[in-house]
């Protein structure tokens with residue numbers, strides 16, 4: 001995600017596209033779920049193969065325009081829903097033969113370029129960072145959370161070494177003036193003890209705020225759980241992540257259910273021998289040097305995938321407990337909307 005905030009990009013470039021296609025094999029047809037439709041890069045490539053169908057989701061309503069365009073060429077083979085992927089279970093897909101569920105996390109170029117969204121530190125004006133279907137914006141978070149709460153968000157979601165100083169300076173500053181995007185960047189730059197010449201000083205704080213505003217931790221966890229439910233036996237779940245927090249969650253989910261740790265109530269007695277997933281790769285797939293040259297933001301992308309071994313809809317996972325400390329931080333936002341009543 002860090003690397004997606006680069007202003008000099010030209011056109012939309014779907015990350016690790018050929019690797020995704022070789023894993024999900026649309027040449028044999030089937031129904032696929034693209035959880036992060038974006039500009040439709042993956043979806044279009046899949047639909048170019050005959051006998052395929054795509055159920056595409058995106059929380060950003062802007063994506064629906066692109067989906068409508070694609071629907072003209074592919075008619076009833078593309079169904080688009082403007083929902084968050086954590087809501088995948090609401091689509092009643094239990095009896096569909098889903099061949100693969102794919103996630104390409106992060107932000108599309110269009111979202112980064114949209115000044116109203118304020119996702120880039122080059123944006124001007126009111127803080128926002130909402131991707132779509134949000135309860136609050138970065139403006140409310142920055143203005144209403146206390147110093148300790150902001151410190152936690154910056155530290156755990158951004159891994160920012162100067163979290164405390166930055167949070168302190170935000171709280172001091174906000175009593176004097178409105179904190180706009182430019183003002184936030186200025187506070188961060190003046191609070192940093194060391195300058196990193198490779199990345200913008202505001203990178204980590206912006207990442208932390210985007211994760212918080214869009215509840216990306218619980219979105220990903222519930223998205224993965226629901227993907228594992230709906231995908232059929234021999235089907236694939238493939239996820240492209242852009243930062244270590246996302247990758248840690250995906251890696252844990254896949255690994256914990258590939259190592260005799262899953263117990264389904266539909267599993268027979270010999271459950272120790274059964275795992276939900278077959279993990280084919282130990283290390284994540286990363287973009288080639290050529291792709292990184294052509295699309296520099298792809299350099300932080302990591303692709304992991306698993307194959308579902310059994311046709312279980314229900315299974316148990318401890319992923320919510322494992323990442324409870326992060327979900328608790330996301331839940332600090334409850335304070336923001338409680339203030340509305």
Ligand SMILES: C[S@@+](CC[C@H](N)C(=O)[O-])C[C@H]1O[C@@H](n2cnc3c(N)ncnc32)[C@H](O)[C@@H]1O
Nearest residue numbers: 014036038039040041042058059084085104107
């Ligand atoms: C990197 S882009 C995907 C690009 C896409 N693979 C393509 O080739 O055009 C990520 C997209 O995922 C969407 N998104 C992120 N989190 C989401 C969520 N929790 N639910 C649904 N869509 C989400 C964003 O709005 C964005 O459009």
